[in-house]
Amino acid sequence: MTMSDGRPVIGLVGAGGISRAHLPALLELGSRVLVLRRTGAEALVAAHSEAPVPLEIVDSLAELLDRSDVVDVVTPTPTHLDIVRAALEAGCDVVCEKPLARTAADARELADCAAATGRRLFPAHVVRYFPEYLALKRAVDRGEAGRLAVLRFLRSGSFPASGWFADLEASGGVIMDQMFHDLDQARLIAGPVRSVSALRTRSSRDGHRLEVGHVILTHASGAISQCSGVWGPPSLTFSTEYAVTGDAWTLRHSSLDGGGGAALEDDSSDVLDPYGPYTAQLREFFAAMTGGPAPRVSVEDGVEAVRIAEAALESVATGAPVSLVPEA
Template sequence: MSAPVRFGIVGTGFMARVHAHAVRAAGGVVTRVAGSSPARAEQFAPLLQAQRPAASVGELVACPDVDVVSVCTPNHLHLPMAERALHAGKHVVCEKPLALTPADAERLTALAAEVGRVHAVPFVYRFYPTVREARERIARGDAGRLWLLHGAYLQDWLAAAAATNWRVDPAQGGASRAFADIGVHWCDLMEFVTGHRITALNASTARAHETRGGEPVATEDGACVLFRTDRGALGSVVVSQVSPGRKNGLTFSFDGTEASYGFDQENPETLRIGGVAEERVVRRDPELLSPAAARYAVLPAGHPQGYQDCFNAFVADVIAAVRGCEVIGLPTFTDGLRAARVTAAVVEAAATGSWVELPA
């Protein structure tokens, strides 16, 4: 049997715990963890079930018992830490955004290609079996010509005026907050499932609260984005982190001339297929799904799979890629660069009130 692929995790927050669980579930091992201080790494190594703490990021990326570095830090640290890991010859999983500007994201993507290491960004909503089923059916033409692509991504974790987080600070989170954090997930999913690419967009952004914790808010709480695609479709997405009662409501409807495909991340066990004469519900049943979707349906029908299962599948595909296997649909730094460019276009469109062109 092959030796387990060894991961070093940079960061100790929520996403670091998700990464660590996924590594173990996928058959890997967490050998090292680095935090904002040696004491924090020492404190959180047992929680992440890491074999030992690292005193610094430099120590972690230099460790011979680390094959893959997972970067799970505040946004402004992604670029320097991912660069450091790549220069050390490690494979890298980096949370989005890759960097706070498209130029820096492009530089990081070029470096990853140059050193020839596996590089991935956790756009994990791609890994729901029902999402893969929608992708397969659309690719074989069941929808007819897709002409309207719409949906939303709504959360409420910043709904209270007193709620705050490092993401609210542009110096740490970037010029965009709500769209850069969750809107890019929706756009990545739309392009992955439909094969369409956004070529122009317009956007409006807004804040529900002008201050948080007594401090002025500089980043958006929500956004409405209109777009056109390279295949002639129109689209829209509404993004919010302040919609009370919506915990993680990523939804889409991709409408074609023959059928529409609807998905709700909070109810991911079914895919809705709409037709003029009838509406069908396809359940996440590995016995009934297409092979590309059934590959990710690891439990029998009726045993719900969720977000962590998607993350586990993502890391399993990262491990497969590290071992030299061909993996279809693994989101890479190229997809992270795409997200950075779409985010910059949204920021520009909201500031100017104009349509912004994007290369497909």
């Protein structure tokens, strides 16, 4: 149900924490937004009561799919398969919050469903749109680090409040959820992954859950990536860091101190998007839907990131490295 001026109607499925980042970005696009009635939907819509574009709550997924051109799925990971598949089969293009699905088999099923229905499916790997990571990719592509040898990524924050994150079967824990962005970045920067080794620990302190994960990726190029993720106590400040070392230079960033380094020196307009990463991501997706260039993240990127994270979980379970061979 496209608006009279040609802009698509967008259906938002999910009203949890990440919806508060997606909805303002959707409203920036100037389209009508339909929000599925679920826990938190009324509060989410009320917080944007002054939005200059129409915003409406609908009672059922069937109604939302019938009235939408594009569906943005921001629900818990284990629900992605059924919702995204239903949206694609209803003829909608879909944006899906990371990870695309809880398992690689489910992610592949969604990619195949998109191909079969002729609809577009975009995994929301928003860190690819953050300026410090965009600048890292550009610096590496320009050869500033030289031949890559060791890449280190760290992402820390408090243990999520929503209970489903603590369910390892549902969320995959810190590796499948929080660290997912850094696994995707490692593959983007250093290329295909050939083996994965991982460990994870869970504990509690003063009544607070704690979880730490470490994943080692061996790339086909010979480079090694070390990704670490921490879910800590409520007092732990969210932070990100990287150090990418080659035979010529090390590119560094830390959100705690500004990081400096060559990776942050590029301030060209296509790196520093004035709308912010969530809006930049959605603008790129919507441009692709209307004949623009392909976005920087593809459905195959979404599938491969889930494959890597799932291999890490297998390594945690078995205590052994897991080989990743290219998909047939």
